[in-house]
Every structure is written in C-alpha cells, then in structure tokens.
Amino acid sequence: MTNAVTTIKVTGSQPAENYDVLVGHGLLGHVATYLGERVRRVLVIHPRALRTTGEAVREDLAAQGFESFTAEIPDAEEGKHLQVAGFCWQVLGQNDFTRSDAIVTVGGGAVTDLGGFVAATWLRGVKVIHIPTSLLGMVDAAVGGKTGINTAEGKNLVGAFHPPAAVIADLDALQTLPANELVTGMAESVKCGFIADPRILELIEEDVKDATNAESDRLREIVERSIQVKAEVVSADLKESGRREFLNYGHTLGHAIELAERYQWRHGAAVSIGMVFAAELSRTMGRIDDQLAERHKNILELMGLPTSYRNDRWSALLDGMRRDKKSRGDLLRFVVLDGLAKPAIQEVPDTAILFATYQEIAS
Template structure:
C-alpha cells in the first residue's frame, strides 16, 4: 500500500449500519456534504432544513449545495436547546411545510444538536404521517445519542419527551469538523453519553477515556483531522454509535433491550425539569449514572470497584456526580411521571457488573433515599458544566 493509499484509507468515512425494518447508515468523517443527496434519494424534490440561529451560516451552505444538486431547499430557524422542543415550535415547522406544499416525496434535514434532531424527527414523523428526515448532528451528544435510533420528542410542562414517536431517519451524517467550534463544556457534556455506552456495553470505551481524560477534553473537537487525538475521538464516537445501533436494530420501540440506553436517564430527566433545562443533558446524565450505581450497590447488585470507577471516570473529564440534597422529594415526584415508569412502579436501569445492564423495579423508598444521600451535596454544584 502506498502512502497515498494509507492516507485515503485513514480519511475515508466510517459507516455504521443501523438494522431493523428501515435500515439506514450513520456516516462518520469529514467533508461529508457530498453524501447527503444519496441519503435523501432521487425521489425527493423539496428539502426543509431545520436549524438554530447559531447554525444559520452552515445551513445556508447546505441549502446552496442542495440547490446546486437540483433540490428546492428552504430554512426554518428554531430556538436553541430545549426551547426548540415544544408544541408551538413544532406547529411553526408544520406551517412552513404546509406553505411550501411539502408532500410525502419531500424531506427534512436537521442541522444542530440533540434538541434540533429530536424536534426535526418529530415534525418529519407527523407531517403527512411521515416524510424522510436526515440528521446532521453538530454536537458530540447528538452524534452518539440523539441523532441515532429514531426516538423523537417534544417536551410538555409535565416532563421531558412525553410527546414523541419512534421514527428512524433516512441517514445520519456525523461531520467531525462541526466539533471544532463546539464549546468545551458542550463537548464534556457529550462525553457522558459516550461513557454511558462504555458502562452498559463496551468497556473499551472506558479504557480509551481513562488513558488520557485531560488530553481528551483539552483536544476535544479542535484536535485537527490528522492528529492522534482525533483518531481516539473518532473511535469513541464510532464505538458509541455501534452500541446504540446494535440495541435499536433489535428493539426500535423500547419493548425490552433498548431500555439499557436509559442508564442514568430517569434521575437525569427529573433534574433537567427541576432545573428548567438550565442543566446540560450530559451533566444530568452523569449525576443520574452515579445515582443508579449507588442504588445498585446498596441493593447488593454492584461491587464497590465499579461504583468507584463511575465516580473516577466522570470526574476525570469534569462531569458532576452530585446534586443538591434538598431536592429529593421534588425529583421523586417528577420521576414518578417518567415515561419509563409503569403506574406507580418506578423502574431503573442498573448494572449487575460492567457491561451487564439489568432492570430494578419498585425499589424500596428507603433504598432510593439512601442512594440519593450518597450523591447529595449540601448546596448546588458550582461546576461550569451544569450552568
């Protein structure tokens, strides 16, 4: 193999296939815009690009490229973060689609973080009972979690993602160049979902993070496409996506196996709601994982070493592992409304060991309170990641 061949092989996009009734590809690499028409398909005529204000310049470039390829493309700008995930914003997008005469042969492209992909997927799944959607995630969290798997949703006053659908995209483009401008704490928050995949299914992920956590955080997406740092980041992203692809390929609608992807999320969603979504999702998931690790330990299902490994690896990248102790009753009330609950029965994904996820149903209230005491802080955490 020549040096040119080796360089080409190293920079070629990596593709993860998500199986199921409607299989699709997740493409990981750089300069991936040329892959978009193939994912949209030849039958698509009109494309609505849903983006936030911060992504308008990038969305304009995508629109211009699509127009050059013969598509009709328009933009719909939506609020940033969880502010996008409301019935009002979804209704606005439906209005844009209606005014532009979108039919079932047309498509939506999302460009942004996890909230944008959640919204765009929901709008696509409900317009004419389903039109194509392609996600172009621009944050680490969206790449490894929200854009893959076909779960869509919007929030209500009563909770997060209580209204939603299961709707696989036509494809996902993870362009690593988007991470170069990602703020450090957004990158760190995304690492929570990466680390989650390590604990529930792929311990090699944990080893890669533990090898140089400070270097991983410092390099982040700004490592440069030819650096060893990007090689590690690309492997972490690919491994995390493969974990999710395997799970959702077997269980799209969360009938069983897919529940393991909710590791740490029951408490996390409650924290997000109590904080009025001021906390980053990944920060809340980090605290949620620490909580269920302590819960499993107190239930006699997980040994101290694995619990300590949670705390060590999460704190090593700057993620929080505690939350204010005076919020337990409020959090408990929110968790009882969580969509993973069954009636009054609280259900948690826990670990019996590394990469051995299981379910804990209806734990004793005193056990829950004891686990929360283990992660309680006397005052709100001051970590930047949480603000």
C-alpha cells in the same frame, strides 16, 4: 487525524428501519445521495446559533436541483416545544411539501429530536436526514429513530419512533464546539462504556485530554464505538420494548434533574449525576461491588462532569422520576448494573430505598 469514512449500519425488521450512519470529515456532500431521486423539496431545520451552517446546507441542496427552504428554531431545549413544531408544520404547508419530500436537521440533540418529530408527524411521516453537530447528537440523539418534544410536565413525553434515512456525523463540526459542550456530550459515551463497551472507558482513562480533543483519533474511536453500541441495541429493539431501555442508564434521575432545572442544565451533566445514582442504587441492591460504583464517580470527575446534586430537591426529583417512561403505574423502574457491561432493570417499590441512595450522592 484519520480521513476515511466509517459506515455503521442500523438494521430493523422493516426496510424503512435500515439506514447508514456515516462518521468522518467533510461529509456534507453525501446528503443528496441519501435524499434519493424522488425528493423535490427539502426543509433544513436548524437552530439560531447555526444559521450560517443551515444556510450553507440549504444552498448546497439548491445547487443540486432541490427546492430548499430553512426553518430557524430556538437554541437547545427551547426549541423542543409544540409551538416550534407548529411553526415547522406551517413552513411545510405553505411550501406544499408532499409525502415524497424531506427534512434535513442540522444541530444538536434537541434539533434532531424536534426535526425528527416534525418529520414523523407531517403527512404521517416523511423522510428525514440528521446532520448532528454536537457530540451528544452524534453518539445518541440522532441515532435510533426516537423523536420528541418537551412539555411542562417532563422531557420527551410526546414523541414518535421515526428512523432517519441517514445520519451524517461530520466530525469537523466538533472543532467549533465549546469545550463544555464536548465534555457534557461525552457523558453518553461513558454510559455506553458502562452498559456495553468497556473499551470506551479505557480510552478516556488512558488519556482524558486526548479523548476530549476534537481532532484526535481517540475521540473518533470513542464516537464510533458509542454509535456502534446504540446501533446494535436499536437494531434489535426499535420501540424500546426490551434491551433498548438499557440505553436509559442514568436517565431516570437525569431527566428529573433537567426538569427541576427547567432545562437550563446540559443533558450530559444531568445524566452524569444520574449514572452515579444508578451505580449507587446497584451497589445498594447488592448487584455491583464498591470498585465499580466508585469507577463511575472517578471517570466522570476526571472529565470535569458533576457527580452530585442538591440535597434539598429530593421531593421535586421524585415527582420527576415518577413521570419517567420506564415507570409502570406507581412502580419506579431503573436501569442498573449486574457488573461491567451487564445492564438490568430494577423495580423499586419502596421510595425510602431511593431516598437513602440519593443521600449517598447529594451535596
């Protein structure tokens, strides 16, 4: 197990868009460094399941001279609601948080999404540092500055772009992660492999058991490569006006599945099916060959991720996809592939094509 600290830079057109992503072991002591000298008050937002960790972070900050507070929110997607954001705003207001104070999030992707949104909206923007504790949070949600909450109509339809001051990916957190959480989080790394860095796919295919071992150097390399993919895309396109849309590979159907399942499914499981659908759509459109399409299904099933969904839910899924952020009016748009690591956008005006494609993956 490698003990060195890796620093991955995210850059942008403005100084506020530049930040470090630290990857390594035993990194929680770095939080105060990135808070800076002006911050006096810090709110630590954490889910109920991480109460002990959240309190430990608060106590560490208090020992270093910060006025520190905690806001405990519901676990997973249940925490990404307007009422929860309102509770956090209330805590900030009651404790006189100013624009020079900060928020620290501790948890998975749902916590970084919610906490980032609270930071983006309190006084029109305060500093936030993310400490992702899940694989999904480390390789995806915490990096990039996208924040959001869910509504009854869909996932992440309300949000803001708000880059963090730093992301601290302490790999020690993965050692206490349930095996299913680790595997479903890997779906986002697989996505990065197909759209940008095929070495990620090879690392998984060569030894899937080692790739999903929380203490392995192989998993660390997968994490670092995944973060590097996202950092490079985000640095070139913070507000999703171009290349950043490619990071949504598999997410159009994936988000629709999450909505149909009332967010009781893990994000990675839904995106896994979404990627198989996107690959099949790419094949249907003549963009990729059979081998690349089948590789999606093979690697995802190798990891134990789902690759098909119920045949009787098409109507609900189509309604969900129409609410996708990539849609333009009534026109559905999908991230597809023109080859390995060659993502593109495909407009699909005829939903009959989508239905026929779905039949190829439906169970």
